[in-house]
Amino acid sequence: MKINQIINIVLVVAIIVLIFNIIQPFSNLTGAVSYHIDQSEPKCEFNNQEMLSEVPLNMCCYEIMKQRTCKVVKEETIKCYTLENSKKYFLLNHKAFNHCERSGYDVFLE
DSSP states (O other), X not given: OHHHHHHHHHHHHHHHHHHHHHHSOHHXXXXXXXXXXXXXXXXXXXXXXXXXXXXXXXXXXXXXXTSSEEEEEETTEEEEESSTTOSEEEEEOXXXXXXXXXXXXXXXXX
16 A cells, blocks of 8 residues: 555646646756856857858848758857858857747757
């Protein structure tokens, strides 16, 4: 009988956690924390045949949404492109990418 009580308590706790996750998803909570901990400035640049130019953040989000793939190429740099060997692509840091995700743009990392 003691084992049944322990199992029931564990199941009740699991149900409470799942209900809380439906109301306030943990991914939103952890994403918000990591976004605010990152003290760097959001940065987005467009590389056009080795010429880098800064792109405003909202325009960047809109443009990377149209790209086929976004990959982490260095520890702090994400590259978004349509063709892998193209000389035209976007480079942005994690803060900018997280801003785009939080703003509702349909962006994702491969």
